[in-house]
Amino acid sequence: MASAFAKIKRLELLKRLFSKHRIVITPEIYEELTVSLDYGYTFPRDIFRYFEVLYPSKEESVEYQKLLIEKRTLGKGELEAISICRHRRYIFSSIDAAALRFAEENGVETIGIYSILRSLRESGLQSKEEVREIITAIEKKDNTKIKDVDAVFG
Numbered sequence: 001m002a003s004a005f006a007k008i009k010r011l012e013l014l015k016r017l018f019s020k021h022r023i024v025i026t027p028e029i030y031e032e033l034t035v036s037l038d039y040g041y042t043f044p045r046d047i048f049r050y051f052e053v054l055y056p057s058k059e060e061s062v063e064y065q066k067l068l069i070e071k072r073t074l075g076k077g078e079l080e081a082i083s084i085c086r087h088r089r090y091i092f093s094s095i096d097a098a099a100l101r102f103a104e105e106n107g108v109e110t111i112g113i114y115s116i117l118r119s120l121r122e123s124g125l126q127s128k129e130e131v132r133e134i135i136t137a138i139e140k141k142d143n144t145k146i147k148d149v150d151a152v153f154g
Helices: 002-007 011-017 027-038 043-050 058-070 076-088 097-105 113-122 128-141
Strands: none
Touching (some): 002 011, 002 043, 011 043, 076 097
């Protein structure tokens, strides 16, 4: 989720929306983002500036290693984050529906793109038109499709 907002230069919206909460990335997510730097992308620098890296405990690392073998279809960063969230009862966020589903199946509370976009509008941080602009920008910059736009405005 952070990458999508970083690519459109709107990370500050996440910080404002979740101002009473701690937003973190894991070491594996950090490593994945550094690869993007190698390809000339600059958006990871914004993520590094906004969010701290949260290191897993020994128990979380053991579970993450197990998940790496069992769930090869998800990325390392997602699996590490899910492991940490499960153990610490943190909320997991992703733009990837499969990762959200897997997290939920493993008892982890999640928040997806639709809820975040809806919250931006309902909180007054962004107007309906501004949220539509964010959706268009994310789809273009993140090369993705936010399918159920009605879920944001419904």
